Amino acid sequence: MGQFGKIFKFELKNYLTNKIFVGVTVFFSLIIALVMFFPRVAEIFESNDPDIPESSQEGIYIDEDQSSEDVYVESGNDGSIMLLRYNGENSDMIKEAFSNSFWGYNVEITEDDISVIEEKIRSGEAECAFVLDDLNYFTYYVGNLSMYDMNSEMASELLRTLYQQNSLMNSGLSEEEALDVLNAYVSYETVTLGKDQMVNYFYTYIMILALYMVILLYGQMVSTNVATEKSSRAMELLITSAKPSSMMFGKVFASCLAGFTQLVCIFGSAFVSFNINRTYWDEFGMVSSFFDIPIELIIYMLVFFVLGFLVYAFIFGAVGSTVSKLEDINTAVMPITLLFIFGFMVVVFSFASGTVDNILMKVCSYIPFTAPIAMFARIAMSTVPWYEITICISVLTLSVVFIGIISAKIYRVGVLLYGTPPKIGAILKAIKKA
């Protein structure tokens, strides 16, 4: 076993016996396992809960002539009073329609003045009110308008249907014929030749976030590690015992494997506990989709994790070697952190706007500092030609080698400089000579 192997083993052991490292890994693995078990546990509690009558649960699904989904229903508390003022004809029919649509509410017809209605809402006697001038115009009164309050949209939709139904019936159709016309359903099918971004979005997002966090956290750990050795002067002995390149590579690869282990533990825990509870997650399509990641995407994630990690960890290590005091480390690594955050932002914004193949993303997927995240997002969300992927991975691999060598040189020069952090020019000069 050469020096590299010994340093690698020593550093890896440092991580794996570090209480905080082990604690964090176990903690997150447990948390994620708990989350995965949640629906199963929740169902046990729900089925034992006698307060909720069967019928009210089914009520969500048996409403026929409304397109509302169960999400909307959550805005109304059981039995909250919704006031409805309408002076036109068919007010009973409208009340019935409202009662059916807003099933969580207790819909009451009122003939009060606006001011009385407002007062009732303020005092909490009623939760909200619809004042209908006719079928084409209404005013919605509510106390605090929740972010998720869809009542006015639902009412608008409901009234539109009623209006259309009335008009059709007035022009001679029977009620049934009118409903048939209104509820005419066009069925369709989508053939996706590339990637389905709806399905990929969720897990791509999580994977990018994981890449981002692990690279940044472990990169900073590498630089702190180097700076600690330097400030405790263990460096004096290390530098005379081992080659700087062995030290740099040993440290970086050890932290890479440690980060990788942590990822595997946390994601592995999620995967195993999800599969135990798979049936309970069926209704949550987003979560299930996360665990249906194609295997090649996982391989890409590993490749980009390793390459991206190495690019940054080497730089972080080199920067760590230029500071003499541990306090200076945060300022010193800031430019790199910012660079990385910039890359992450570009990807996330492009990603959120659904244009993962825009020109900025294409450029970013060939720059070593942004490529790991950018290219990964593109592979996950769209169809990238094989040669682009090959070029990207080659660029990254070459960069890793190049950056590794340069960092080892900076390291060799940096670790013996104490006092004020050296200027970049001075470091470059020293590297040339080293």
Next chain:
Amino acid sequence: MKLELINIEKSFGENKVLKGISFSADGGKAFGLLGRNGAGKTTTIRILMDVFSADAGEILVDGQPIDRKKIHFGYLPEERGLYPKKKIIDQLIYFAELRGMNRKDAVKNIDYWLGRLGMTEYREKRLDTLSKGNQQKIQLVTALAHDPQIVILDEPFSGLDPVNAMLLKDVVKEEISKGKIVLFSSHQMNYIEEFCDSIAILNGGENVLTGELHDIKRNYPRNKLVVDLEDKDKLISEMSSCSALQEDGSVLLTLSSPDEKRIMMKRLIENYDIDGIKVYEPTLNDIFVEYADDQR
């Protein structure tokens, strides 16, 4: 074994730190590398240990360019420091392994040295639970455990109490008697004088004095007399031009030439009540102050 440094030069940027350092050290002897702060000692040591490469010059062992795979160095740096939060045995093994030992031999040697230095009870402890002196002894183990042929000790005695200093002296003598080259760098001249047969004094990146300590002292002009007597004032007043009272109470007479010393001795014995007279031999301290005085 003979270690030779020949005309070593090194610059950092515009700053020429070493301007042709040469000296040679023999196995079974201790060598003193002296110089004021910034004279170039640490840089010389680092070049010797291949942390930097020299801009010019050669390092030879027994006349051949040094083979770093065969020649191992033990180093006690002036700036002490190991991993404070790590178990002592773990880091000692790590450093021994880094220097090419296998684990089994490393453990055996480390246990020997911990026992030799009276540190066995701390084997499983964390370094930062130890006192400064004991930490220094642990650091000494890192310098010796891998059985190096060349041992470099930079200020080895600083921070040690007299008992530990004595222990270290014995250890150093043992190492020397095993035929190793021991390179001392220190500002405590008494220790250098006690151990070292040869010295090199560096000043401003140059050798200003190199050679056997004994010869250096013999070659020093023997034109000074140290006189012990009761009536110092009389002697000083009568020979005010060439006499000086020393700190230890004796009087130092400086003669214009060594040839005069017999006549002067005779005259002194005839005219004063003398307790003792001897030819003054400079201490290493005097030599050092003289040669390293002005930074060049």
